[in-house]
Amino acid sequence: MSVDWTPERIEILTQLWSEGIATSEIGRRLDVTKNAVVGKVHRLGLPKRQSPIQRKPAKKKKAPEPEVITMDKLRPGMCAWPIGDPGMPGFHFCGGKSTEGKPYCEPHCEQAYVRNVKEDKNAKKAAAAAAAAKAKAKAK
DNA sequence: CCCTGATTCGC
DNA sequence: GCGAATCAGG
Numbered sequence: 001m002s003v004d005w006t007p008e009r010i011e012i013l014t015q016l017w018s019e020g021i022a023t024s025e026i027g028r029r030l031d032v033t034k035n036a037v038v039g040k041v042h043r044l045g046l047p048k049r050q051s052p053i054q055r056k057p058a059k060k061k062k063a064p065e066p067e068v069i070t071m072d073k074l075r076p077g078m079c080a081w082p083i084g085d086p087g088m089p090g091f092h093f094c095g096g097k098s099t100e101g102k103p104y105c106e107p108h109c110e111q112a113y114v115r116n117v118k119e120d121k122n123a124k125k126a127a128a129a130a131a132a133a134k135a136k137a138k139a140k
Numbered sequence: 141c142c143c144t145g146a147t148t149c150g151c
Numbered sequence: 152g153c154g155a156a157t158c159a160g161g
Contacts, residue, residue, distance in 0.1 A: 005153085023145065036154050038145060043152070050145045055158060 069095030
C-alpha cells in the first residue's frame with residue numbers, strides 16, 4: 001500500500017496519466033490500487049478521460065434530499081420565508097433555523113426589513129458601517 | 141464478464 | 152487527503 005504521495009510518485013502518476021496509461025497499469029507501476037490512482041488523479045485536477053460517462057445522482061447510500069418545506073412541514077423555529085406564490089403548487093418555505101423571536105432566518109430577516117431605499121447614499125454608508133461593526137464584533 | 145474511468149463517502 | 156466501494160460506459 002502507499003505510504004505517502006511523494007512529489008516523485010505524483011510526478012510519475014501525472015506522467016503516466018498524460019501518456020494515456022490505464023489506471024490499473026499505473027497502479028501496478030506504483031504499487032497501489034487503480035482506485036487510489038484515479039482518486040488521486042481526480043483530486044489533482046488532471047484532465048479527465050472517458051468523458052461520456054455520467055454517473056447517477058448518487059443513491060444507495062443515503063438520501064441527502066434538501067427536503068422541500070411545505071406548509072405541513074413548517075414548524076416553530078423554522079424560517080417562514082415564503083418560496084414561490086402562496087396557493088400555487090410547490091409553494092413552500094425557506095425552513096432554515098429562524099432567529100430567536102423572529103419568523104425568519106437571518107438572511108431573510110435582512111430582506112424582510114429592507115426599506116424602499118434606492119440610490120440613497122446614507123443607506124449605503126449606513127450599511128457599510130453596520131457591516132464593519134458586525135465584522136468587528138464577530139472578530140472578537 | 142472483462143475492461144475502463146468517475147463519484148461518493150467513511151476514515 | 153486518502154482510497155475502497157460503488158457506479159456507469161464500453
